[in-house]
Amino acid sequence: MSILELQAATIKFGGLIAVNEVSFKLEKGDLFGLIGPNGAGKTTCFNLITGVYKPTSGDIIFHGRQIQGTPPNRIAQLGICRTFQNIRLFPALSVLENVVVGGFLRHRTTLAGALLYLPSSLRETRRLKDEAMDYLKILDLDGVPNARAADLPYGMQRRLEIARAMATKPELLLLDEPAAGMNPQEKQDLMETVKRIRDDHGITILVIEHDMRFVMNLCERIVVLDHGEEIAHGPPEAIRNDPKVISAYLGEPV
Amino acid sequence: MRFWSIRLASVLIALGACVLLQALVGHASDYEQRIVVLVGLYITLSVSLNLINGITGQFSIGHAAFYQVGAYLTGYLTLNYFSKQPIHNMLLWVILMMFVGAIGAAVAGFIVGLPSLRLRGDYLAIVTLGFGEIIRITVQNQPAIGGSYGMNVTPKYQSVALVWLLAIICIAVCRNLLKTAHGLPFLSVREDEVASQAMGVNVTRVKVTAFLIGSAFAGAAGALLAHFEGFITPTTFGMDVSFIILTMVVLGGTGSITGSIFAAALLAYLPEYLRGLKGADGQPLMIPGSNVVAWLVAVAVAVTLTRLVMNKYSGDKLKKLALYLGAFALAVVSRFIAAFFLRMIPVMANKQIPIDQVRMVIFAVTLIVIMLLRPQGIFAHHEFSWSWVKGLFKRGEVPHSAVSA
Ligand SMILES: Nc1ncnc2c1ncn2[C@@H]1O[C@H](COP(=O)(O)OP(=O)(O)OP(=O)(O)O)[C@@H](O)[C@H]1O
Numbered sequence: 084m085s086i087l088e089l090q091a092a093t094i095k096f097g098g099l100i101a102v103n104e105v106s107f108k109l110e111k112g113d114l115f116g117l118i119g120p121n122g123a124g125k126t127t128c129f130n131l132i133t134g135v136y137k138p139t140s141g142d143i144i145f146h147g148r149q150i151q152g153t154p155p156n157r158i159a160q161l162g163i164c165r166t167f168q169n170i171r172l173f174p175a176l177s178v179l180e181n182v183v184v185g186g187f188l189r190h191r192t193t194l195a196g197a198l199l200y201l202p203s204s205l206r207e208t209r210r211l212k213d214e215a216m217d218y219l220k221i222l223d224l225d226g227v228p229n230a231r232a233a234d235l236p237y238g239m240q241r242r243l244e245i246a247r248a249m250a251t252k253p254e255l256l257l258l259d260e261p262a263a264g265m266n267p268q269e270k271q272d273l274m275e276t277v278k279r280i281r282d283d284h285g286i287t288i289l290v291i292e293h294d295m296r297f298v299m300n301l302c303e304r305i306v307v308l309d310h311g312e313e314i315a316h317g318p319p320e321a322i323r324n325d326p327k328v329i330s331a332y333l334g335e336p337v
Numbered sequence: 338m339r340f341w342s343i344r345l346a347s348v349l350i351a352l353g354a355c356v357l358l359q360a361l362v363g364h365a366s367d368y369e370q371r372i373v374v375l376v377g378l379y380i381t382l383s384v385s386l387n388l389i390n391g392i393t394g395q396f397s398i399g400h401a402a403f404y405q406v407g408a409y410l411t412g413y414l415t416l417n418y419f420s421k422q423p424i425h426n427m428l429l430w431v432i433l434m435m436f437v438g439a440i441g442a443a444v445a446g447f448i449v450g451l452p453s454l455r456l457r458g459d460y461l462a463i464v465t466l467g468f469g470e471i472i473r474i475t476v477q478n479q480p481a482i483g484g485s486y487g488m489n490v491t492p493k494y495q496s497v498a499l500v501w502l503l504a505i506i507c508i509a510v511c512r513n514l515l516k517t518a519h520g521l522p523f524l525s526v527r528e529d530e531v532a533s534q535a536m537g538v539n540v541t542r543v544k545v546t547a548f549l550i551g552s553a554f555a556g557a558a559g560a561l562l563a564h565f566e567g568f569i570t571p572t573t574f575g576m577d578v579s580f581i582i583l584t585m586v587v588l589g590g591t592g593s594i595t596g597s598i599f600a601a602a603l604l605a606y607l608p609e610y611l612r613g614l615k616g617a618d619g620q621p622l623m624i625p626g627s628n629v630v631a632w633l634v635a636v637a638v639a640v641t642l643t644r645l646v647m648n649k650y651s652g653d654k655l656k657k658l659a660l661y662l663g664a665f666a667l668a669v670v671s672r673f674i675a676a677f678f679l680r681m682i683p684v685m686a687n688k689q690i691p692i693d694q695v696r697m698v699i700f701a702v703t704l705i706v707i708m709l710l711r712p713q714g715i716f717a718h719h720e721f722s723w724s725w726v727k728g729l730f731k732r733g734e735v736p737h738s739a740v741s742a
């Protein structure tokens with residue numbers, strides 16, 4: 084059974100059909116790309132999957148269960164986590180605290196225990212912090228755990244978003260333009276990191292990215308959207324030479 | 338083992354300190370005791386509002402309403418039921434009333450908190466303010482609880498120790514929250530609701546919890562106030578009280594517990610201190626009008642120069658300190674120059690103003706000065722700690738996070 088399946092997912096904002104009958108399937112362990120020109124409906128797809136919007140029609144199925152209409156925090160608990168295209172960290176919190184928020188959904192102590200400062204809640208806090216440090220290491224941020232998130236340079240903020248999302252221990256990780264604003268070296272490093280996240284942690288990854296080299300080198304399968312419609316679907320080589328994709332989006336072969 | 342002995346010790350120290358305080362002020366005048374009690378109550382109020390406003394980021398400004406619910410609910414119960422029930426120990430009864438007041442106010446807090454699920458910022462502020470006024474006006478129009486004449490609370494029970502114990506518990510609860518991972522969802526909701534939700538934080542639950550805890554402490558404070566004063570009126574809980582509490586939170590630095598405590602103590606004490614100032618003859622202090630105006634000139638000069646140094650000069654900290662001192666000296670000089678000229682105006686020189694009338698001016702000026710020089714509040718987002726103080730004097734990383742590596 085596939086891990087995530089969109090079945091004719093559609094959402095309308097007034098007269099605008101932002102996502103129109105989009106269907107695709109992700110198998111466990113996939114490294115899947117979602118591309119398309121500006122305004123194609125990619126981020127809206129993420130918003131549908133993560134429960135920010137409820138589809139006007141169609142189904143979103145995670146592990147065989149319909150999840151459309153489930154609130155975002157429940158979706159995160161089910162095992163889907165995301166990053167944001169326009170970075171949304173917790174700016175005044177430290178790098179470490181940002182990641183602990185991600186890990187917090189797996190906490191095992193009560194609020195009352197924390198208010199009473201019971202040893203169990205202290206141990207739990209320690210455990211969550213230690214775990215968070217592990218995720219910071221994976222994203223190469225373990226050198227700056229106490230810096231304010233807002234003070235980090237852009238590339239690091241993008242990586243921190245990934246670390247925070249990973250801390251929720253998702254089965255499916257959605258990355259919205261993770262390489263945007265990075266220089267070629269940073270992009271190269273990020274590509275390797277994303278591959279490692281899939282290989283070492285067994286997390287299925289769906290990534291939106293405008294950088295064609297990045298997507299083509301990273302992803303094994305790609306879906307192309309244009310004006311909310313799915314216009315192509317397949318491995319990178321096929322996408323690269325698909326005339327519909329070329330005319331709609333790329334303009335020229337890559 | 339070690340943990341529990343430290344825990345036991347801190348509880349005992351807290352209890353001991355409260356009892357000691359009670360013993361110390363027990364023989365003071367009613368008026369002085371009342372100041373000590375008010376400071377304690379305002380600390381509870383501002384620290385609990387800080388949980389809602391500063392830590393969770395929900396701009397609520399009707400905090401006096403919860404204070405009032407606690408006071409009226411328990412005042413009514415004491416007046417009507419104390420003599421008819423089996424607990425004849427007033428201490429136990431008042432402790433019970435603290436819980437009752439807390440629960441009653443928490444129910445009100447739950448209702449007031451509901452709009453926060455949909456509204457943000459200014460809109461939420463308006464709704465909470467309106468809610469506070471609705472509660473106050475409702476009380477004002479209930480003859481059964483005294484209407485606008487107020488209500489007697491008999492028997493009254495004056496306990497400085499309980500007031501300060503409540504303040505300590507309120508501080509401890511907020512501090513514990515921030516010291517454990519459970520505080521992070523509250524902070525993350527303040528920072529970004531959408532991202533919090535995407536990380537699995539139940540934003541609704543967090544906001545409602547903040548309102549529940551915050552209002553419960555205000556309700557317990559209200560219960561103690563009612564029993565201390567023995568008489569309450571709706572005006573005790575007017576909009577101005579809400580604003581004073583909010584001012585304490587903002588002045589101390591939104592989000593900082595120590596800031597709220599400091600500002601609450603300052604703002605609750607300052608007006609009373611000024612009221613109590615006596616001249617050499619033992620009569621209330623009289624100040625010539627020219628001096629009042631001269632001091633205002635001095636403050637204006639000091640603030641202007643300090644801001645100039647603050648914004649324009651970036652260099653060695655010692656030299657900067659010297660510049661600040663220079664600004665201060667110039668301000669003092671300008672006070673005497675201004676006084677010299679102002680004394681030539683007969684109205685100014687002859688008009689003697691009692692300190693009682695000047696004190697609200699001083700209060701307001703203090704607020705304006707602090708907000709001009711430090712708009713982020715005295716403690717900004719920080720908590721007071723020695724490493725923070727040291728950090729002020731040296732460059733480098735300033736510790737800011739409760740949960741640090
Ligand atoms: N909440 C909303 N209300 C109205 N229209 C919306 C909303 N969200 C998205 N849209 C519209 O849906 C379309 C798709 O937007 P979306 O953000 O999904 O594009 P995208 O593919 O992510 O583009 P980009 O590459 O620029 O990020 C756009 O025309 C956008 O204006």
Ligand SMILES: [Mg+2]
Pocket residue numbers: 125126127168
């Ligand atoms: Mg987008």
